Amino acid sequence: MDHFVTIGQVSDIGEGEMRQVEVAGTRLAIANVAGTFYAFGDTCTHLDCSLSEGDLQETTVTCSCHGSMFDVTSGAVLQGPAKKPEPSYRVEVRDGTLRIEV
Amino acid sequence: MALSGSKSDAPDVRHCRSRADRGSAAVALREEGFGGDLVLIGAAPEVPYERPPLSKEYLRGEATLEDLLVRPPNFYPDQGIQTRLGMRATKVDLEGKVVELEDGSRLPYDKFLLATGGRNRRPPIKGLDLDGVYDLRTVSDADSIRSEVAPGRKAVIVGMGFIGSEVTASLRMLGVEVSVIARSKLPLARVLGEEIARVMESIHRDQGVEMVFEDAVEAFEGIGRVGRVRTQGGRVIACDFVVVGLGIEPITEVVADSAVRIENGIVVDEYCQPSVAGVYAAGDVANHYHPVFDRRIRVEHWQHAIKHGQAAARSMLGSQKPYDEVYWFWSDQYNYTLQYAGFATDWDELIVRGSLQQRKFVAFYLKGGRILATASMNRGKDVRQSVGLIKAGIQVDLARLRDEAVQVSDLAES
Numbered sequence: 001m002d003h004f005v006t007i008g009q010v011s012d013i014g015e016g017e018m019r020q021v022e023v024a025g026t027r028l029a030i031a032n033v034a035g036t037f038y039a040f041g042d043t044c045t046h047l048d049c050s051l052s053e054g055d056l057q058e059t060t061v062t063c064s065c066h067g068s069m070f071d072v073t074s075g076a077v078l079q080g081p082a083k084k085p086e087p088s089y090r091v092e093v094r095d096g097t098l099r100i101e102v
Numbered sequence: 103m104a105l106s107g108s109k110s111d112a113p114d115v116r117h118c119r120s121r122a123d124r125g126s127a128a129v130a131l132r133e134e135g136f137g138g139d140l141v142l143i144g145a146a147p148e149v150p151y152e153r154p155p156l157s158k159e160y161l162r163g164e165a166t167l168e169d170l171l172v173r174p175p176n177f178y179p180d181q182g183i184q185t186r187l188g189m190r191a192t193k194v195d196l197e198g199k200v201v202e203l204e205d206g207s208r209l210p211y212d213k214f215l216l217a218t219g220g221r222n223r224r225p226p227i228k229g230l231d232l233d234g235v236y237d238l239r240t241v242s243d244a245d246s247i248r249s250e251v252a253p254g255r256k257a258v259i260v261g262m263g264f265i266g267s268e269v270t271a272s273l274r275m276l277g278v279e280v281s282v283i284a285r286s287k288l289p290l291a292r293v294l295g296e297e298i299a300r301v302m303e304s305i306h307r308d309q310g311v312e313m314v315f316e317d318a319v320e321a322f323e324g325i326g327r328v329g330r331v332r333t334q335g336g337r338v339i340a341c342d343f344v345v346v347g348l349g350i351e352p353i354t355e356v357v358a359d360s361a362v363r364i365e366n367g368i369v370v371d372e373y374c375q376p377s378v379a380g381v382y383a384a385g386d387v388a389n390h391y392h393p394v395f396d397r398r399i400r401v402e403h404w405q406h407a408i409k410h411g412q413a414a415a416r417s418m419l420g421s422q423k424p425y426d427e428v429y430w431f432w433s434d435q436y437n438y439t440l441q442y443a444g445f446a447t448d449w450d451e452l453i454v455r456g457s458l459q460q461r462k463f464v465a466f467y468l469k470g471g472r473i474l475a476t477a478s479m480n481r482g483k484d485v486r487q488s489v490g491l492i493k494a495g496i497q498v499d500l501a502r503l504r505d506e507a508v509q510v511s512d513l514a515e516s
Contacts, residue, residue, distance in 0.1 A: 047434075053483070054483065055487065064481075064482035066482075067482070081154070
């Protein structure tokens with residue numbers, strides 16, 4: 001069954017910024033791309049660095065450790081060294097509150 | 103590796119060796135819509151794989167060969183890419199456009215990409231052929247070194263470039279005692295310069311590595327198997343095994359005595375082409391003209407291998423886009439990630455943000471007020487953001503460059 005978890009407020013994450021959140025022991029990254037929020041796995045599938053500490057340009061996040069690039073909207077790998085995609089989660093905004101579907 | 107392909111009116115493209123540059127070129131040729139015959143020729147028995155983990159995760163047993171593959175083995179048949187692996191290309195008839203393989207077979211081509219890479223330099227040192235003396239280039243080299251690893255065993259590492267530094271770190275992480283012998287003054291001194299190389303030295307020292315710099319091996323000694331290393335400076339270091347990392351030499355024999363110019367590798371322009379029709383070169387073997395640095399450079403790093411392979415594929419398909427990617431690489435040692443972007447052989451100013459002592463910093467190598475290169479430790483984001491500045495070759499405001507409050511990506515606007 002679909003299940004939503006509140007992860008914070010819209011006002012917590014400025015445009016072009018990312019933040020790490022932990023849901024049930026799993027680290028997720030939340031990105032604000034021009035007012036739209038995306039949630040994806042925060043742990044880089046290459047060597048476990050935190051993607052929310054990387055660089056966000058439009059919908060591309062670049063890992064600060066080894067330069068792997070992911071599409072924040074889908075979790076897909078855009079450029080290696082990572083080979084496996086990140087999980088991607090649906091984000092819902094309700095009354096200024098961010099919730100993700102898990 | 104050579105990559106060759108052909109099909110009536112579509113170009114035929116061919117390649118050789120088991121490397122990322124070749125693999126990425128083959129992948130890119132298909133992704134860019136090349137529908138003709140594509141043959142991947144490689145001396146190594148494996149499908150193309152990436153080498154960076156061989157001195158790190160793979161050597162430490164944290165990654166498998168499968169993790170290293172550029173594409174899974176079934177990618178090649180699925181994409182209609184023929185493979186001739188474990189097979190060396192011996193000769194190319196440039197006029198007749200035919201590649202000759204070591205089994206005597208002859209493959210005609212329309213276009214031919216040389217991505218033959220390099221082989222480890224093995225200088226004539228006495229005892230280099232003793233058992234227990236290794237070098238590292240391939241998966242099987244890494245397997246051999248791995249088989250020697252056990253806590254408390256003693257290794258000597260010869261050379262303190264990237265291979266020597268990373269193998270040293272991996273072996274220490276596995277509990278092996280390590281002594282280093284290098285001609286240089288410091289680890290990675292040639293690339294990083296003295297100030298930053300001192301940080302690398304201090305890291306190895308803290309990890310208990312014994313380092314002998316400005317010295318070289320006189321002989322590896324032992325009865326059948328190495329038991330000690332004698333240096334020119336007169337030191338004698340007992341050991342259980344040795345790993346030699348003294349750089350590579352480009353593999354160019356396949357076009358020896360031909361119209362293709364060889365000088366520190368295969369000399370090519372910014373389109374991956376030597377001045378011979380239908381021939382291309384990419385990756386470690388290619389001494390290529392780079393428009394940003396306005397000179398020819400031969401680079402032995404992963405990102406360049408991937409990007410240069412892709413650039414060669416585009417050129418083979420008729421693109422007029424020059425290769426102007428800013429070189430970038432990383433080197434993980436212990437729990438430190440060193441990153442470097444650009445290319446600098448001499449600089450008149452080094453500006454550091456952060457702390458060398460705390461090993462969290464970014465350093466900018468400048469000449470005439472322009473950033474030629476950036477190096478960082480555990481601050482990769484700043485290196486990423488400096489790539490655009492390096493590529494643009496613009497003058498930066500040094501006061502702003504020193505100011506932590508100014509984002510690196512904002513330095514272009516002054």
